[in-house]
Amino acid sequence: MELSKNYIPTEAEAKWYQHWMDKGYFFSTPDEREPYTIVMPPPNVTGVLHMGHCLNNTIQDILIRRARAEGKNACWVPGTDHASIATEAKVVQMLRERGITKSSLSRDEFLKYAWEWKEKYGGIILQQLKKLGCSLDWNRTSFTMDEDYYTSVIKVFIELHKKGVIYRGKRMINWDVKAKTALSDEEVIHKEIQSKLYYINYLIDDDREHEDSMAMADHITVATVRPETILGDSAICVNPNDKRYTHLHGKFAFVPLINRRIPIITDEYVTLDFGTGALKVTPAHDKNDDELGRKHNLKVINTLDNEGKFTAVELADENPSELIVKYNGIDRDELRKIIIEDIAVLNQVEKIEDYNGTVATSERTGVVVEPLLSLQWFLDMKKIISENPETVSAVTSDAITFHPLKLKNTYSYWMDNIKDWCISRQLWWGQRIPAWYDAEGKYVVAATEAEAKEMFNAQYSISNAQLKQDEDCLDTWFSSWLWPIEVFKGISKPDNKEIDYYYPTTTLVTGQDIIFFWVARMVMAGYIFKKELPFKDVYFTGMVRDKQGRKMSKQLGNSPDLLGLIDQYGADAVRFGIMISSPAGNDLLFDESSLEQGRNFNNKLWNALKLLKMWEGRQSATGNEQLTIENFAINWFENRLNQVKTEVDGLMKQFRLSEALKNIYSLVWDDFCSWYLEWVKPGFEQPIEKAVYEKTVGFFEELVQLLHPFMPFISEEIYHLVGDKKDDLCVKLTIANRPMTTEILAQGELLKQVISTLRDARNKNQLKPKEAIQLHIQTASPQSYIAIENIVAKQVNAASVNYVNESVANTIVVAIEKDKFYIESEKQLDSATLKADLLKDLEHQKGFLQSVSKKLSNERFVQNAKPEVIALERKKMEDAENRIKTIEESLKGLN
RNA sequence: GGGAGCUUAGCUCAGUUGGUUUAGAGCAUCUGCCUUACAAGCAGAGGGUCACAGGUUCGACUCCUGUAGCUCCCACCA
Numbered sequence: 001m002e003l004s005k006n007y008i009p010t011e012a013e014a015k016w017y018q019h020w021m022d023k024g025y026f027f028s029t030p031d032e033r034e035p036y037t038i039v040m041p042p043p044n045v046t047g048v049l050h051m052g053h054c055l056n057n058t059i060q061d062i063l064i065r066r067a068r069a070e071g072k073n074a075c076w077v078p079g080t081d082h083a084s085i086a087t088e089a090k091v092v093q094m095l096r097e098r099g100i101t102k103s104s105l106s107r108d109e110f111l112k113y114a115w116e117w118k119e120k121y122g123g124i125i126l127q128q129l130k131k132l133g134c135s136l137d138w139n140r141t142s143f144t145m146d147e148d149y150y151t152s153v154i155k156v157f158i159e160l161h162k163k164g165v166i167y168r169g170k171r172m173i174n175w176d177v178k179a180k181t182a183l184s185d186e187e188v189i190h191k192e193i194q195s196k197l198y199y200i201n202y203l204i205d206d207d208r209e210h211e212d213s214m215a216m217a218d219h220i221t222v223a224t225v226r227p228e229t230i231l232g233d234s235a236i237c238v239n240p241n242d243k244r245y246t247h248l249h250g251k252f253a254f255v256p257l258i259n260r261r262i263p264i265i266t267d268e269y270v271t272l273d274f275g276t277g278a279l280k281v282t283p284a285h286d287k288n289d290d291e292l293g294r295k296h297n298l299k300v301i302n303t304l305d306n307e308g309k310f311t312a313v314e315l316a317d318e319n320p321s322e323l324i325v326k327y328n329g330i331d332r333d334e335l336r337k338i339i340i341e342d343i344a345v346l347n348q349v350e351k352i353e354d355y356n357g358t359v360a361t362s363e364r365t366g367v368v369v370e371p372l373l374s375l376q377w378f379l380d381m382k383k384i385i386s387e388n389p390e391t392v393s394a395v396t397s398d399a400i401t402f403h404p405l406k407l408k409n410t411y412s413y414w415m416d417n418i419k420d421w422c423i424s425r426q427l428w429w430g431q432r433i434p435a436w437y438d439a440e441g442k443y444v445v446a447a448t449e450a451e452a453k454e455m456f457n458a459q460y461s462i463s464n465a466q467l468k469q470d471e472d473c474l475d476t477w478f479s480s481w482l483w484p485i486e487v488f489k490g491i492s493k494p495d496n497k498e499i500d501y502y503y504p505t506t507t508l509v510t511g512q513d514i515i516f517f518w519v520a521r522m523v524m525a526g527y528i529f530k531k532e533l534p535f536k537d538v539y540f541t542g543m544v545r546d547k548q549g550r551k552m553s554k555q556l557g558n559s560p561d562l563l564g565l566i567d568q569y570g571a572d573a574v575r576f577g578i579m580i581s582s583p584a585g586n587d588l589l590f591d592e593s594s595l596e597q598g599r600n601f602n603n604k605l606w607n608a609l610k611l612l613k614m615w616e617g618r619q620s621a622t623g624n625e626q627l628t629i630e631n632f633a634i635n636w637f638e639n640r641l642n643q644v645k646t647e648v649d650g651l652m653k654q655f656r657l658s659e660a661l662k663n664i665y666s667l668v669w670d671d672f673c674s675w676y677l678e679w680v681k682p683g684f685e686q687p688i689e690k691a692v693y694e695k696t697v698g699f700f701e702e703l704v705q706l707l708h709p710f711m712p713f714i715s716e717e718i719y720h721l722v723g724d725k726k727d728d729l730c731v732k733l734t735i736a737n738r739p740m741t742t743e744i745l746a747q748g749e750l751l752k753q754v755i756s757t758l759r760d761a762r763n764k765n766q767l768k769p770k771e772a773i774q775l776h777i778q779t780a781s782p783q784s785y786i787a788i789e790n791i792v793a794k795q796v797n798a799a800s801v802n803y804v805n806e807s808v809a810n811t812i813v814v815a816i817e818k819d820k821f822y823i824e825s826e827k828q829l830d831s832a833t834l835k836a837d838l839l840k841d842l843e844h845q846k847g848f849l850q851s852v853s854k855k856l857s858n859e860r861f862v863q864n865a866k867p868e869v870i871a872l873e874r875k876k877m878e879d880a881e882n883r884i885k886t887i888e889e890s891l892k893g894l895n
Numbered sequence: 896g897g898g899a900g901c902u903u904a905g906c907u908c909a910g911u912u913g914g915u916u917u918a919g920a921g922c923a924u925c926u927g928c929c930u931u932a933c934a935a936g937c938a939g940a941g942g943g944u945c946a947c948a949g950g951u952u953c954g955a956c957u958c959c960u961g962u963a964g965c966u967c968c969c970a971c972c973a
């Protein structure tokens with residue numbers, strides 16, 4: 001069969017993925033083997049594959065494929081997340097494009113559209129993962145709103161409510177005015193912005209009669225960044241120790257524009273050196289003001305509606321002026337400008353300063369979050385932790401090991417400062433909160449209306465109550481935190497065979513940006529519902545950035561089209577490119593040139609295959625004059641292969657995947673292709689010893705097997721092309737490592753060094769590769785060269801090799817260790833560059849010798865250092881001395 | 896404001912209990928090669944006073960302190 005010039009990924013990839021699927025290699029059922037379980041972080045159901053997913057899932061596939069080859073029962077569960085806010089927003093937008101507003105639909109109608117949308121576009125991302133080669137157990141594909149999953153979320157809510165961990169309360173929450181829903185603290189991102197600090201004068205209500213226009217002297221100046229909330233002010237607060245305002249304690253001031261009379265109160269909370277030291281208190285629109293308001297019993301006056309627009313509803317009893325009518329329905333940003341203009345007209349704007357502050361924005365919609373007092377459902381996190389202390393200790397004790405370890409601190413800090421989790425969302429797409437209310441607002445928590453009625457009867461002695469279910473649904477993460485349990489039906493069908501076998505899962509691979517959203521909460525859920533940790537290792541990936549270090553974003557247009565890249569370079573090359581430099585926990589600077597490197601690696605492998613196929617038909621069992629060469633080469637490569645395999649095992653255990661890949665890459669490219677294959681390569685059109693050929697094929701197979709988790713397609717393709725196979729690499733069990741001989745490895749290193757040095761000398765003397773040389777070796781131990789002399793001769797094009805006891809005239813000489821190599825050529829040799837090299841080397845060696853002997857002549861070093869260290873230093877000194885001697889002799893020979 | 900981390904070759908990064916020949920890799924650069932596996936390649940080479948300043952030590956890229964710069968996380972100074 002004729003092989004193409006270069007490797008063509010497209011066909012091979014489609015072919016092998018289908019083959020693996022047909023064979024059912026990715027499917028897992030519980031058996032007697034040790035399980036290796038990974039649950040995929042479920043992407044947003046409407047998402048499309050991007051670099052982050054690619055990194056994430058490539059890592060998971062590598063781990064899973066390795067586990068499979070190690071004989072474990074590998075189970076990798078795919079699925080998607082209903083992502084309530086994001087998906088609902090997409091559905092709303094889709095409806096808007098069709099001219100339908102959400103408000104015109106009933107809940108059921110809306111959900112029908114949403115499900116239609118999900119069925120149509122949902123899970124595209126899962127199909128895309130197949131292109132990447134992900135060996136997922138597709139029979140287990142889950143969705144966080146599957147029927148059983150939904151039931152389990154409701155069940156968990158009811159259970160936690162019963163335990164008193166879930167409560168309902170009126171709290172200051174983060175309100176997303178675009179999505180029109182509450183958010184948890186984790187969904188809020190604080191951003192630095194340039195804004196203004198407005199200094200506004202509030203007139204003091206003075207008992208004195210004002211007889212002239214001196215009134216303006218009697219004011220207090222307040223600094224605020226949010227003048228638009230001024231109509232909700234219910235006090236001014238100063239620090240009790242602030243001497244500037246002592247005379248105002250207990251007095252009243254007037255809110256500009258509406259002249260509401262508000263008290264001037266004192267509280268230590270106010271800092272003296274910010275602004276004017278006087279704070280306007282607006283309990284309805286600021287978290288701190290809310291607390292101050294509670295403490296001082298202030299009135300709460302809400303002036304913004306749920307879209308962040310002005311509403312005068314709560315000002316009704318204040319004789320709303322025309323101004324207020326004018327403000328109605330105006331957006332908060334616009335309102336700020338108008339109010340400042342209007343106050344300026346009254347001459348009560350003292351000044352406006354530039355101000356750098358932070359603003360809270362919604363993680364989902366990006367809009368500025370509005371603090372809003374609202375009735376929501378909360379999870380008492382402190383109680384959860386105190387009842388499940390393992391939630392914290394599992395991580396600090398490394399029972400759950402984080403990679404990188406430093407994220408432990410982040411985790412514990414969050415746990416130590418945990419706040420209650422607002423779990424209700426004013427959305428329809430999600431699990432509806434199972435709370436039932438009667439007309440008076442009494443409620444019970446129950447799975448069904450019938451149960452709720454019974455409970456009303458029992459709890460309130462109300463029979464056949466007219467009940468309405470809570471309109472809100474639950475935070476998406478309130479379902480995702482059950483993911484490692486419920487994908488095995490651990491909540492909906494507790495203690496089934498699957499959950500008992502697969503849980504706890506083995507490794508979680510996820511982004512460090514969701515350590516609080518998801519990882520921490522899964523640990524909690526694990527201990528609450530299974531009394532056990534959910535996973536043993538967590539591998540955190542960083543963020544994928546472009547090569548300039550910028551985040552990938554639609555606006556910048558710097559996020560590459562992944563499927564396009566797969567088409568262009570092949571999935572293996574993409575996997576290689578993204579893995580070659582991505583240490584755990586660090587951001588990855590994505591550069592397309594690493595994909596080129598991956599593609600080139602494909603070709604390197606492909607060409608090695610072509611070479612072997614050429615040899616296949618030229619085997620012979622006779623010619624044995626070169627057996628020394630082959631024996632050493634084979635012996636050495638076998639050792640080297642096992643050395644790298646051992647290293648890779650160690651690196652994989654530490655989750656240092658890119659290091660492992662680098663080692664494999666170098667083993668294939670340098671050791672196998674550049675050294676080994678050249679050493680055993682027969683002369684032009686010469687036959688190859690059958691035994692050598694078979695050994696070489698065996699090595700190649702072992703190499704592609706080692707590579708397979710990283711680059712599954714080409715490795716499988718080569719495995720089948722290099723010889724007829726009945727089995728598949730995908731499920732082939734790893735060959736155990738054989739013991740290594742360090743002597744052979746050392747001799748191999750010496751051999752490489754000799755060849756490189758001689759080639760360098762040839763280069764420097766402008767000897768063409770075809771120009772043969774005579775090589776003379778001056779050494780005290782010729783026996784160390786016997787096994788490798790033929791390889792040396794072949795690799796440096798030496799027509800002859802012999803051993804001498806003294807220098808050889810008219811030659812180039814190079815020194816390696818204690819030995820000298822004389823290169824004799826028919827061509828006239830120019831020793832000038834070589835001499836310069838030798839002098840440079842000499843200088844270096846002398847400097848080195850000096851530092852070593854200085855160390856050795858230091859009494860305290862000799863006294864304190866470990867004996868083996870001293871011995872090593874002695875050896876270094878001896879070597880350096882020998883080498884200097886060799887170089888000096890060589891230089892003499894040149895003159 | 897608090898915390899964590901980073902700073903090693905032009906770029907991206909390794910460097911695992913302080914001593915392995917006065918620092919390694921990949922990419923990029925330079926030189927020479929169209930050598931029938933591979934020019935998407937082969938053979939070589941150059942390039943770093945390990946951010947800076949102190950300290951501990953016989954010995955520091957490695958440990959400690961300080962300084963500078965960068966990054967991330969957390970946080971209610973309006």
